[in-house]
Amino acid sequence: MTPSTDPIRSQYANDAEMAELVDMFVTEMPDRVQGLLSSWSEQKLDDVSRFAHQLKGACGGYGFPTLSSAAGELERTLHALADGSSQASTDELRAKFDELIRLCQRISR
Numbered sequence: 001m002t003p004s005t006d007p008i009r010s011q012y013a014n015d016a017e018m019a020e021l022v023d024m025f026v027t028e029m030p031d032r033v034q035g036l037l038s039s040w041s042e043q044k045l046d047d048v049s050r051f052a053h054q055l056k057g058a059c060g061g062y063g064f065p066t067l068s069s070a071a072g073e074l075e076r077t078l079h080a081l082a083d084g085s086s087q088a089s090t091d092e093l094r095a096k097f098d099e100l101i102r103l104c105q106r107i108s109r
Helices: 019-041 045-061 065-082 090-105
Strands: none
Touching: 019 045, 019 090, 045 065, 045 090, 065 090
16 A cells, blocks of 8 residues: 555644644754654664654644654654563564654645
8 A cells, every 4th residue: 555645734724823833833844854864864762752752742732643643653662662661673663763754744734
């Protein structure tokens, strides 16, 4: 099954009071994605976890619950691996990371 490439729109897309904030968040997303990609490539998993945590909260607040959920899932997996309570494989972790990146690249106001 091919992943969707349709834009993911904010739940607040039609909320005049939120429009400017959502626009700013969407505009900043490429920088956040770059930060995630850089941290991942440098194997700075603590930084990846921090980015995921920040995205979990921010995406929810700006009306992107699907992204919030994906970021939370990545964060939980990273924490579980770090504390030894998970046996998730590198492939599973990479799949969660890649999914979050794909979703982040699709956001739109």
